[in-house]
Amino acid sequence: MYARPTSLDEALTILGGQLPIRVLAGGTDIFPAQVPAATWEAAPREALLDVSRVPGLDGIGHAAGMIRRGARVTWARLRDDAALPPGFAALREAARQVGGRQIQARGTLAGNLCNASPAADGVPPLLVLEAEVELASLAGTRCLPLRDFLLGPRRTARRADELVTAILIPERAAADPSVFLKLGARTHLVISIAMVAASLRLEAGRIAAARIAVGACSAVARRLPGLEAKLVGLRPGEARLALEDLSALAPITDIRADAAYRREAARELVRRALAA
Numbered sequence: 001m002y003a004r005p006t007s008l009d010e011a012l013t014i015l016g017g018q019l020p021i022r023v024l025a026g027g028t029d030i031f032p033a034q035v036p037a038a039t040w041e042a043a044p045r046e047a048l049l050d051v052s053r054v055p056g057l058d059g060i061g062h063a064a065g066m067i068r069r070g071a072r073v074t075w076a077r078l079r080d081d082a083a084l085p086p087g088f089a090a091l092r093e094a095a096r097q098v099g100g101r102q103i104q105a106r107g108t109l110a111g112n113l114c115n116a117s118p119a120a121d122g123v124p125p126l127l128v129l130e131a132e133v134e135l136a137s138l139a140g141t142r143c144l145p146l147r148d149f150l151l152g153p154r155r156t157a158r159r160a161d162e163l164v165t166a167i168l169i170p171e172r173a174a175a176d177p178s179v180f181l182k183l184g185a186r187t188h189l190v191i192s193i194a195m196v197a198a199s200l201r202l203e204a205g206r207i208a209a210a211r212i213a214v215g216a217c218s219a220v221a222r223r224l225p226g227l228e229a230k231l232v233g234l235r236p237g238e239a240r241l242a243l244e245d246l247s248a249l250a251p252i253t254d255i256r257a258d259a260a261y262r263r264e265a266a267r268e269l270v271r272r273a274l275a276a
């Protein structure tokens with residue numbers, strides 16, 4: 001089955017029905033996963049709910065102290081949106097590095113979050129922005145902090161009858177400048193071995209607040225609260241990083257890197273992010 005509803009109500013009614021159905025946004029995660037080795041004709045079919053014609057999902061705006069980006073906003077729109085406040089610098093840099101231009105044109109930030117890969121580049125920048133995920137169903141709308149939305153590899157708190165409708169970012173978090181650094185086996189078109197987003201608020205040259213998140217080094221990207229607390233009061237150049245500062249991480253060994261390398265890479269990326 002393939003459905004392409006033209007209203008939010010229709011989309012939510014289909015999602016709330018008996019038939020298991022998968023939301024289709026840009027398709028840049030869904031379609032490559034459907035054709036592992038065989039031909040497209042031989043690939044298993046699943047019911048798809050194409051949200052490309054649901055109005056309101058590509059909106060951008062502000063409400064009640066939150067910056068709102070609709071679920072269909074693509075990486076390309078984020079990358080090119082020079083009007084975003086300084087806290088979005090990390091997210092825009094991630095957008096510049098996700099896949100290539102074709103992927104950036106189709107792929108959405110919401111799809112990146114819902115796919116819940118430990119190496120999803122959108123997650124660390126949104127964790128330091130203290131983002132929330134807006135979910136709608138026939139029962140109503142709820143918002144979850146991103147840290148509660150992501151439960152593990154390929155697992156989120158989204159119920160089967162819910163559609164992610166927007167990502168919300170508090171304006172106060174978006175005011176602090178941020179950076180994003182990604183390490184892969186090559187510079188472009190690569191899945192991250194480790195990536196870091198960091199945001200610092202400086203007062204009189206000293207760190208008044210720090211938010212640091214590391215991705216691809218644990219089942220779900222993580223903030224580093226111990227390190228964030230340790231940095232307060234220091235000048236950025238004074239920070240000395242020990243491996244214990246990254247003890248919240250639990251990197252694995254896989255085809256891209258071993259666990260010890262990932263931990264060391266994460267420490268170096270955090271050091272460079274603070275210096276930047």
Ligand SMILES: Cc1cc2nc3c(=O)[nH]c(=O)nc-3n(C[C@H](O)[C@H](O)[C@H](O)COP(=O)(O)OP(=O)(O)OC[C@H]3O[C@@H](n4cnc5c(N)ncnc54)[C@H](O)[C@@H]3O)c2cc1C
Nearest residue numbers: 023025026027028029030098099107108111112114121164
């Ligand atoms: C060549 C290539 C390179 C890539 N490079 C990178 C990279 O460098 N970094 C990176 O992080 N990712 C990368 N990706 C992965 C992918 O492009 C991103 O994760 C993208 O953001 C997914 O968005 P999408 O709109 O295409 O999602 P889709 O493929 O349409 O959907 C992904 C998942 O999210 C669900 N979903 C989507 N929208 C909603 C919604 N509104 N509500 C509920 N569920 C929803 C879908 O059901 C599905 O489970 C790459 C992919 C390819 C093919």
